[in-house]
Amino acid sequence: MILEGARDFAELTGFGKMFEGLGAISADPAFETHGTTVLCLRYDEGVLTLADRRATAGNLIMYDQAEKIMALDDSTVVAISGAFARSVEVCRFLKHSFKYYRRTVLQEMSLEGKLTEISRALAGNAPMAMQGIGLFLPIVAAYDKKRDDFGVYFFDGAGARFQNGSYACAGSGSERIRGVFEYVSRIKGRFETRPLEEVLLDGLQMLDIAADLDSATGGFSKTLPVTRVLDKSGNRELPVDELQRAVNSILSA
Secondary structure (H helix, E strand, C coil): CCCCCCCCHHHHHCHHHCCCCHHHCCCCHHHCCEECCEEEEEECCEEEEEECCCEEECCEEEECCCCCEEEEECCEEEEEEEEHHHHHHHHHHHHHHHHHHHHHHCCCCCHHHHHHHHHHHHHHHHHHHHCCCCCEEEEEEEEECCCCEEEEEEECCCCCEEEECCEEEECCCHHHHHHHHHHHHHHHCCHHHCCHHHHHHHHHHHHHHHHHHCCCCCCCCCCCCEEEEEECCEEECCCHHHHHHHHHHHHCC
């Protein structure tokens, strides 16, 4: 039970009002750092999330070590594309919001509550995004403990939520590989019926294709991509040696 007079984390921190009056600021979106490409793939025991590590500003490569995947809690992983600084800030807010709720009511927020908070944060960012500043699109991998079920979710810039049982992708490179998801699932079987090792190779192959066709997406010949696995025991990064073997398999093909 929430204590009488208690406020939610957004109200407590005034997060939604943080960017009021931003329209008076002259900001050039061309100099805003963006990150692409991110994707989520179901496998038979959970969800695999992958991302390249490139961050760009216009036609400049700003950084090749960007961390685009964040764990909001043990059962919720978010991958971010678009305005990098704003997306990291919102993810940090969400992470603390979930923790604040858990400590206030002494239980974890429901999956529906978490997804609503993410939509709410995106909706609050919409006025800023409409000015061409701070637009970002997350994809979310989540495990619903009550239903014992995994989900993959994606959003539009206004906070509308969509669900796909098998996969999701976002970022400029995602436009080049959307059809590949459907092709692979039809040829090899739905992702959620296949083991992690196979799905990892498919995900790396799609990142490699995106890097070839989209200049904003970095490859992984020099730098390993970001990966995170979500299963019933929590979420974790893939071991470096396991990821390196899979990368070598793709690059040598």
